[in-house]
Amino acid sequence: MLNDRIAFIGAGKMAGAIALGLVNKGIPPAQLCAYDPSPEAAKKFAELTGAVCTATMKEALKDAGIVLFAVKPQYAKAAFDEAREHLGGKLLISIAAGLSISKLTQLSGGIGRIIRVMPNTPALVGEGMSCFCGAAGATEDDLKKAGEILSSFGLCRKVPESMLDAVTGLSGSGPAYVLEFIMALADGGVYAGLPRDAAIELAAQTVFGSALLVLKRGKEHPAVLRDAVISPGGTTARGVAALDEGAFRSTVMKAVVAAAERSAELGKQ
Structure with a gap:
């Protein structure tokens, strides 16, 4: 203490x-x-x-x-x-x-x-x-x-x-990226027919639970946990394919690197 x-x-x-x-x-x-x-x-x-x-x-x-x-x-x-x-x-x-x-x-x-x-x-x-x-x-x-x-x-x-600087780009700025993702998930839910309040709750809890899954099962790579949700020819497989078409992963990676670079710039001022 x-x-x-x-x-x-x-x-x-x-x-x-x-x-x-x-x-x-x-x-x-x-x-x-x-x-x-x-x-x-x-x-x-x-x-x-x-x-x-x-x-x-x-x-x-x-x-x-x-x-x-x-x-x-x-x-x-x-x-x-x-x-x-x-x-x-x-x-x-x-x-x-x-x-x-x-x-x-x-x-x-x-x-x-x-x-x-x-x-x-x-x-x-x-x-x-x-x-x-x-x-x-x-x-x-x-x-x-x-x-x-x-x-x-x-x-x-x-x-x-x-x-x-890399930490700043990832966890320092990361909450903004995650909140953008939650907003996008909720917007998708609304587009698919859910009421706004339900869509936000579902999106936020899904992100929270998925993060907890990664932290609680630290020995399992996130890719393994992701693949456990994907069935051949199923709904999740099609959704993940749509993310890949939009360059989801590379866009998130670019966001982290861009924020890290900006952190380095600010540190030199």
């Missing part, structure tokens, strides 16, 4: 999801605090988690052992300018998109204990997928603590920083 006081810099939706995951895993709200210059964001965070939102950055960081940096990249410099003198000796965990470990090191004034994270929006319902990497100065204990935090709202995996 984590014993460190955790200070959230930024109290938006992702920060709230992470804090709520920690509370649901047994971390007392009193062990958490947050600072956000937006009174509305701070109020929502406090109502969601039961944690205190402080009036100043300094107050939030004062007794914290872990700082979870959840600020949008365009506001990162200003936030670090205010936080820098209070970061000494603390573990910094950043979910700010596009900020590399070298950039975080520079912005933070050279602290060594840094963890960079790429989460995704299903964290909002406790089913996130987060990948993380540590700076050279991050200890094994630091990495373990990061894993405990990230696993409180879904699955997590440690990867080299060189893979984070």
